[in-house]
Amino acid sequence: MPIPAVRPLNPLAFAIACVVALPAAAQTRETDGATRLDAVIVTGTRAVDRTVLESTSPVDVLDAEDLRRAGAVNGELGSALQALLPSFNIPRQSNSGGADHIRAAQLRGLSPDQVLVLVNGKRRHVSALVTTGSKVGRGNTPVDFNAIPLSAIKRIEVLRDGAGAQYGADAVAGVINIILDDAGDGGAFEASYGAHHTKLEPIDRTLTDGQSASFAAKVGTALGDAGFLRVGLEYKALSPTNRAGFDQIPPWDRTPRNLELQGRRNYQLGNGAARDINGWLNTEIALGTTTTFYAFGTYAQRDTEGANYFRYPDGEANWPEVYPDGFRPVSIGENLDVAGVAGVRTQWGDWDVDASLNHGRNAFTYRLRDSINASLGPSSPTRFKTGDYAFDQTLANVDVSRLFAQGDTLHTVAAGVEFRVETYETGAGDPASYAAGPFTGRPTGSQAGGGLTPQDAADLDRDVASVYASVSSGFGDALSTDAAVRYERYSDFGGEVTGKLAARYAFAPAFALRGALSKNFRAPSLGQIGFESTGTGYNAAGQLIQSRLLSVNNPIARALGATDLTPEQSINASLGFTSRIGEKFDVSLDLFQIDIDDRVALSEAITSDALTAYIDSAFGVPGVESVSVFTNAADTQTRGAEAVANWRHPLAGGQLLLTGTWSYAETEIKRVVATPAQLTAVVPDAVLFGVEERNTLTDAAPRTRSAFSAHWNDDRWNLLARVTRHGSTRRVFNFGGGFEPEQVYGAKWQLDAEAEVRLGERWALAIGGQNLTDAYADRSNDDIFYFGNLPYDVLSGIGSSGAYYYTRLRYSF
Template sequence: MSHPALAPLGAAIVLALALPAHAQTAPAGATDLDAVIVTGTRATDRTALESTSPIDVLTAEDIRKAGVLNGELGSALQALLPSLNFPRQSNSGGADHVRAAQLRGLSPNQVLVLVNGKRRHTSALVNTDSKIGKGNTPVDFNAIPVSAIKRIEVLRDGAGAQYGSDAVAGVINVILNDAPEGGAFEASYGAHHTKVEPIDRTVTDGQSGFFSAQVGDRIGDGGFFRVGLEYKQREGTNRAGFDQIPFFEEQTPDNLALAGQRNYVLGDGSSRDINAWLNAAVRLGESAEFYAFGTYHQSDTEGANYFRYPDGVANWKQVYPNGYRPISEGDKLDLAGVAGVRGQWGDWDYDASLNHGRNAFTYRLRNSLNASLGPTSPTRFKTGDYESGQTLVNLDISRVFGAHTFATGVEFRHETFDTGAGDPASYAAGPYTDRPTGSQAGGGLTPQDTADLDRDVSSVYASLSSQWGEKFTTDIAARYEHYDDFGGELTGKLAARYELAPAFALRGSVSNNFRAPSLSQIGFESTSTGYDASGQLTQGRLLSVNNPIARALGAQDLDPETSLNLSLGFTSRIGEHFDVSLDVFRIDIDDRVALTERIGGDALTDFVLDTFGVPGVQSANFFINAADTRTEGAELVANWRQVLGEGNLLLTGAYSYAKTELKNIAATPAELLAIDPGYVLFGVEESNTLTDAAPRTRATFTASWDTTQWSLLGRVSRHGSAKRVFNFGGGFEPEQTYGAEWQLDAEVEYRVSPKWSVALGGLNLTDEYPDLSSADISYFGNLPYDVLSPIGSNGAYYYTRVRYTF
């Protein structure tokens, strides 16, 4: 471990001694440390404290009491797991509709998500205008119903050899409720009530409602089914400041008359979601069962975009005499289903399954305009259709040989990614050649932009989990995975735990992992009209690496990402009151895939026109193997339990540190320098995305006290600092570090009867906000808060909840 990791390690030890901190299991306060885990090992009798790699276990009760904002699973995971970041982005294109989660500060596509141990599909929408998760198609955590969850196991370690590609940062395994009887109804309502400093007003907005129902019953001898339904609705929030009118806009009387008004929106868009889920199993004779589970998600969401001024080239005053602000609309459908048979065949256990997932997203704009079409332009557009799919066939077999569990299996996976063109008016170049073409705030995908990609992935694996006497355990795994577009890769993992004393054990692991570029990173293209980082209106293209224009700018075929993960830690359990674990890690990733800087200016426009006859390309970017990176960090979790009065007191806390540094950054190719010696392929803005945009540190301390009637919970979180860097061109590269923020959450729940309970709670009760952005970054006062801090920019949130169980 290199020297920079020693500081967080020391801080973690100090925190462990100063606070009765956090458990190796759930950072929110799971109460059963002896629950058997199913993630990260094939052994059937391991608990979280006995695991060879760090695993968090979150119970359904933990998630329910996380103060879930409008039933968002991602928000609950961020509250409970300091190593997970789930920022609330705004004015960020597709990220306003599908939020991305990071584990250990790495990219969202470097964490593998499972449901009941089966690989979950990703979203279809490519986030190209976001900061966190830029260029990713992440798993949509909010498409997984929170009411369906029995527990979540989070493996914080590389696990490609065990579960396949993408498991670089770790694995999040969502395990569905399988209770064979009973049910529950739950309803909650909440809103933000906050002092908005930039406008010196107290506002109430973001009203949200959530309702869920579930029921289960037995089927025959040993079978069950359980079904559930959720409905969520949220109104938008706005933390925009007063407009100072950008200096590069026309300084006309009509434009200047808007100064001092709130012309922009910064915050959550409104949304409506419907979720449904099923989990079932039926016995097949004495030694087998058929099982099936699935989720359904449909949502309508809105996103914010920059304002267009009355006397600007993007407007016709006959249509919008006072200017306009386009609103993006997302129509999302997410389906997942798994069916299989598992059982015993002699001394062997087997599990054969068919798994299919699909995500479809239609992107629309309203209150927009294609200025090149003139005053008769439509104001509503469909800008594109996105769809991704995944179909898997698995066969896993395992057998216990004394103190050893051997497992092997094969998997075939078929992946698809498709995009469809938008309305012709969304990308048309009309007769008004002095005006920008395409619908404002995201031009439609053209027929030339559309993608239709698929690939096949085959893999075979073997693992051995062993108990060597009473003190030493090991997990060994190897997997060979073959992509029909990238060839084969062999990955392996060795993890071990040694109990030095009854109350103290050491553990460590080494693994190599593999992630092929996603189909969207290979073939996605788009044409857009919008505002660049400096606020200037531009027409740009995101090009696939196979596009001739991209090739002429220096694009090359993408290579897979490969990583080496190292982890070393200890666990300790002292009596029935205290347990603690501390793990330090290093993750070296070669050939990180990322987007280039936006390459723009007259030199690019002239080059593309002269070479390819394509006019009006003012900026372009594409995916590259941007850099090798090293991420180092430390994670502390501990827990203290105590009987207090008539109830049980649980004090928990957690600390996470992760620092990413760039090594071997991709050089600017000669082709690009020949166009303009000032061009940079991968510079300060996109480097910032990979390194400093996410907080390096997060910590939580939680106290809960439960009796038969009362449940009290308080949680203090510290979100570390984050850094924003812009490249506005001409050498102007403003940056700002947003300081650490403290957040206080609390909840009181009273059980009126064994079946009824009511709760009152609040998130961010002290109404904290990130630092105000500097004048160089706040876009002329309109966007006073950045989207980087996990505390968000919505302020205090208060809620009430009613629950009925039977």
């Protein structure tokens, strides 16, 4: 059944007279009498007394209030982080296969699988679905940020630096540590409702859609003198948006019957429908004077819908007896995500000991409705299950640490061991989803994604063992250092040694320099090693083809020159300064360079009649028109800079915080993998890694994002606004025959604002809006907008849904 829509509500017309704001760097807003610059951080160092400005690497701290306001559109953590962190990018996909259901996030312009996510300092598992249809995050198995309830979070610490030696593989771009709410009493109930209200220029209409509703509740209680139990529940429902234009009908589909649909909106472009149920808990129980038991976990069940290209009534993919007016398949994602950690913290002499068990699982079932397997004829089903995917991660680790004091010098020595088991499984779809029926000349398999065949199914596992040691030192008030080394051994890739050195020196009371150098690595995910799929869909030029994504172990891939994947290797270097002048002003600037060798990516889709004939004759597999594989595609260098400045001042009986932030990251390709001779022997003009996939790594994501913000509050009012500048992006297609259209989408400005008033001691009411100027990305040009149907690209950070208005009611106790 379709996901129930949220009932429409006419948005409130309002204007909030606030100056601009970006909570991303509201990392310094005053809370409980202390700025977060003075807050002790736990990410990026083993020292127990470091603050934000005292860290040897840049760390952003976001509190629950920042996240609650920034996630106003749909209550999603990913959306909140994009609003708050200039270096974080999580575009909303459309017509992008699995990426319509699981959004992939970038840090510092790198791939989504190059950022490590922790919850309460423990490694988070990744998703089971390989996102092969997206642009940003193509070929990745990212962490699903939106499976973590927003209301569960106390704060988030974002380490913008390589940290593989400290936390293990994957921490190439940085580490995002999500720290759960640990209050021992009180709670809150919160409900919100909102909708998009926008003028859609391509069709010259004003639309109200994308209605969203959410409810969250949490409560805590003390357990003994030092323990607590905190639990919560969330429910979210999101209706779709549609920003498609009027269909001009592709030239190859212009039959008399199809032309009757010209000028209609046959496609969908925008947010898909979604429904989420989330639960979480966080607890600690004292077991004597020196021992504490702790446990925490999250549960998420999300049902989502995604858009696909329209199939015209007069075409080989359709039977008019089934769909007389054509059809647009709808993908359905059933996403179950669970995670749990239990452990004990105790003391062994002068050593602090932390031992824990950690298990995470993501299970994804992919379905289609309003589809058909044309080769089965008019009796084909119209609903299909196309595959099951599951990823499990289980960890056991023991960490020990101790503080040594020598006069004014303090050393925190830490060491630990970890053993991790990963498993990855995929299961076949319904037989009708991949069957080759009796009607030859018709596409086989369900439209908009053929089902996994039994031959496509994967069952992989591996073990990872690691040991590390680190020293965090403070040499008086001026100099602090961090050093770490780790040895990590994969059962399928062997061992790797990583290391990091970082230091901060305060050469004057108000100024300090900091810098870091680290070696990091990332092993290919099990999904990238074992995932295969077979499908019938539309290529970049909009033409219907049968395609296969082959694992590197597949005999066809081997015959075409595929080789075993190897781990990515990186060297990270950074240099920055921080300054704090009195209690009113602070600023930081950090420069970085990240060199990555052997980046894992999907190849171009290789398409050729000669390829089709070769696969048929050599392997007895007919009709394969396109093939792609994973490969160690390129060596890259990413250079960038990030700046944060804050100014605070009493104003009108309250406190005003002004913040400016800026981030820049540019990736350059230094080397590209050669096209195998085995492939060029079959397809002479084949390019394994060409313009489209180079574009994915270099400039499909914004290179810059900047913002200026203001937040004012007193005992009754909270006024917030932010202006964000999303930098330009670039899209490149390869339509074959040397036709490679491209377009640069210019930078765009976005205005958000919110006003919240306290209604007594317990109630608070807020109204607000995001993208209040109803700004859109540049419209795609005639070569890219697919004959009027897709006027906006998904790459721009401003999205393609227009202005959004909301209200929120909160009761706290």
